[in-house]
Amino acid sequence: MSAPERKGASVAEAGSAPRRAWWTAGAAWLVPGLGHLLLGRRARALLFAVLVFGALAIGVALRGPLLFFEGGFIGKLVTLASMGVGLPYFVLRLSGYHGEALAIGFEYGKAFIATAGLMNLLLVLDAWDIASGRKE
Amino acid sequence: MPSHFLLMVVYALLVSVFFTALWRRERRDQVRLFLQLFLGMVVGGLVVAWLMLPFPPGPPTGGP
Numbered sequence: 001m002s003a004p005e006r007k008g009a010s011v012a013e014a015g016s017a018p019r020r021a022w023w024t025a026g027a028a029w030l031v032p033g034l035g036h037l038l039l040g041r042r043a044r045a046l047l048f049a050v051l052v053f054g055a056l057a058i059g060v061a062l063r064g065p066l067l068f069f070e071g072g073f074i075g076k077l078v079t080l081a082s083m084g085v086g087l088p089y090f091v092l093r094l095s096g097y098h099g100e101a102l103a104i105g106f107e108y109g110k111a112f113i114a115t116a117g118l119m120n121l122l123l124v125l126d127a128w129d130i131a132s133g134r135k136e
Numbered sequence: 137m138p139s140h141f142l143l144m145v146v147y148a149l150l151v152s153v154f155f156t157a158l159w160r161r162e163r164r165d166q167v168r169l170f171l172q173l174f175l176g177m178v179v180g181g182l183v184v185a186w187l188m189l190p191f192p193p194g195p196p197t198g199g200p
Contacts, residue, residue: 051154108143
């Protein structure tokens with residue numbers, strides 16, 4: 001870990017652990033990369049943000065769906081995975097984007113969008129672990 | 137739309153870099169895990185595709 005990242009982490013570690021962990025995890029879910037940024041891991045935050053937003057952007061470019069509990073059991077699971085991406089999911093939904101079922105990249109897009117959400121959920125857990133002191 | 141293979145490679149690249157950054161800190165370990173994940177997904181995908189070659193490509197189109 002680089003020196004600036006370590007310094008930021010020590011500043012961030014000044015707060016109370018459980019409460020800070022909740023806030024950090026919430027921020028990490030809301031905006032991909034924000035949790036690690038708040039913890040002082042700037043380089044990793046940038047990399048994670050690029051990866052999650054990149055996967056989401058590719059999924060949207062392929063016209064993959066942003067499901068909202070449509071379909072059967074798998075559709076509900078995909079919805080939860082897609083929601084993992086946080087605020088961008090709701091911004092896209094509210095802006096009228098739903099994907100195109102007839103688009104040739106529909107299924108690929110679905111995989112990219114769901115993966116973006118799942119990656120962000122793992123980042124939430126990672127941010128929680130760092131903020132609560134379980135991980136450096 | 138880009139080719140299936142290109143999309144698979146891009147997907148494998150994104151996921152491999154993500155897990156490498158999440159799970160490893162040392163550069164040597166990062167390179168090793170990245171190669172394991174990336175090549176595992178790409179080569180594994182090609183092997184599965186090859187194994188599926190004997191199967192028909194889609195639903196039956198009806199008799200003559």
